[in-house]
Amino acid sequence: xxxxxxxxxxxxxxxxxxDIESILSxxxxxxxxxxxxxxxxxxxxAPDFSLPNQRGETVRLSERLARGPVVLSFYRGVW
Amino acid sequence: MNTIRALGADLVAVSPExxxxxxxxxEKHAIPIDILSDTTSEVLKKYRLWFKVPSEVKALxxxxxxxxxxxxxxxxxxxxxxxxxYVIDRNGIVLxxxxxxxxxxxxEPADIVAAIRRSI
Numbered sequence: 001x002x003x004x005x006x007x008x009x010x011x012x013x014x015x016x017x018x019d020i021e022s023i024l025s026x027x028x029x030x031x032x033x034x035x036x037x038x039x040x041x042x043x044x045x046a047p048d049f050s051l052p053n054q055r056g057e058t059v060r061l062s063e064r065l066a067r068g069p070v071v072l073s074f075y076r077g078v079w
Numbered sequence: 080m081n082t083i084r085a086l087g088a089d090l091v092a093v094s095p096e097x098x099x100x101x102x103x104x105x106e107k108h109a110i111p112i113d114i115l116s117d118t119t120s121e122v123l124k125k126y127r128l129w130f131k132v133p134s135e136v137k138a139l140x141x142x143x144x145x146x147x148x149x150x151x152x153x154x155x156x157x158x159x160x161x162x163x164x165y166v167i168d169r170n171g172i173v174l175x176x177x178x179x180x181x182x183x184x185x186x187e188p189a190d191i192v193a194a195i196r197r198s199i
Contacts, residue, residue, distance in 0.1 A: 007184075020143060031180035037128050037160075046173055048171070049122045052116055054107045065170075068169060069166060071164065072091050073163070076159045076162060076182065077094050
């Protein structure tokens, strides 16, 4: 099963109230039409950065890339 | 995740959250990927993924979901990234990726693996 199918099944089983669904989908549409958070384009250079990891060690993207390709994922949080 | 590693690629995750102080050092060492904290949202902005949570959604999170983002992100930080995934080659070029304000739309793991295969 693809990830998309798994997410669709989860959404169908969740039964979220329509008023909540409506607030969230309006926010999504607002972001989409503003276009201010559309992310990087394909073929673009990924901006370098360094940030602390969970052990407080500094991780620099360019240093990781020197070793091989990187899958970089942005997520909202563990909540 | 193991397939990605086997192909010689690294996995790095970024969130606006403050570092998790509830984990012990052993637990932190057991996490097999780097989880980075962008506590100033500087990187989220550089990647054009940053947004401020609208007031109606903030109210929903607080009242209905019991999520106070300030507890996770720090004071005054009702802000998030649009969830995104990028496959970046050794030259720093974005080979494939996806960013969608609808957090239920995510890049397929099979597409991530296919992009890594193309890059090597």
